[in-house]
Amino acid sequence: MTERGLSLLVTLRSEAQPHVSRVVPARRGTAVRVRAGQVFRVTDPYGGQVGDLFAFVDDGARRLTSYLSSAHTRGHTSRLFPAVGEDFVTAARTPVLGLLDDTSPGRHDMLIPACDPERYRLLGAREHRSCVANVHEALAELDLVVDAVPQPVNLFMNIPVGADGALSWLPAPSRRGDSVTFVSHLDTVVVLSACPQDLVGINAGAPTDLVLDVLDRP
Numbered sequence: 001m002t003e004r005g006l007s008l009l010v011t012l013r014s015e016a017q018p019h020v021s022r023v024v025p026a027r028r029g030t031a032v033r034v035r036a037g038q039v040f041r042v043t044d045p046y047g048g049q050v051g052d053l054f055a056f057v058d059d060g061a062r063r064l065t066s067y068l069s070s071a072h073t074r075g076h077t078s079r080l081f082p083a084v085g086e087d088f089v090t091a092a093r094t095p096v097l098g099l100l101d102d103t104s105p106g107r108h109d110m111l112i113p114a115c116d117p118e119r120y121r122l123l124g125a126r127e128h129r130s131c132v133a134n135v136h137e138a139l140a141e142l143d144l145v146v147d148a149v150p151q152p153v154n155l156f157m158n159i160p161v162g163a164d165g166a167l168s169w170l171p172a173p174s175r176r177g178d179s180v181t182f183v184s185h186l187d188t189v190v191v192l193s194a195c196p197q198d199l200v201g202i203n204a205g206a207p208t209d210l211v212l213d214v215l216d217r218p
């Protein structure tokens with residue numbers, strides 16, 4: 001972690017009050033503007049809940065075209081999963097978020113796309129909420145649109161890769177109150193979806209709420 005990251009953490013732990021504190025209800029999403037230099041935190045208050053995290057570059061346009069790319073981040077860090085001290089980058093290799101702190105067991109998937117209506121139809125559910133729909137709904141609240149929902153960083157989602165390359169869909173290992181803290185390197189629109197997946201066991205029982213706090217202003 002950088003000295004700047006450490007000093008930001010000391011600040012937020014000792015004196016800062018959240019400027020934005022939002023409960024994201026189970027199966028729903030939210031979008032919030034985060035300015036360059038601001039810190040935000042995602043908390044899993046009950047444990048075992050996956051949060052699909054997206055960061056779009058906020059360039060003033062209604063249609064968002066640049067965003068955190070999990071694929072480019074894997075190339076940037078030479079890792080499958082994020083680690084404290086590392087940055088997330090866009091498709092132009094520009095750092096957009098930094099990972100400052102993580103109290104969870106530290107597994108955050110960057111391989112699996114956001115769940116969508118077709119995923120649930122294939123699992124036998126005709127009508128089901130999805131992270132893709134949550135992103136569109138949350139952005140619409142800010143009068144913003146995207147042509148396609150990018151692959152998220154799936155916070156707390158545990159998808160280990162076997163030696164033979166097989167993926168396992170395991171319950172999220174996050175405990176009550178575990179959190180992940182980020183700094184935004186650019187002006188961004190951050191979207192968090194409390195994943196509604198209840199047909200595959202990634203959410204350790206049933207989907208529950210998440211909390212999104214924006215903690216610091218430049």
Ligand SMILES: [Zn+2]
Nearest residue numbers: 115131195196
């Ligand atoms: Zn989902």
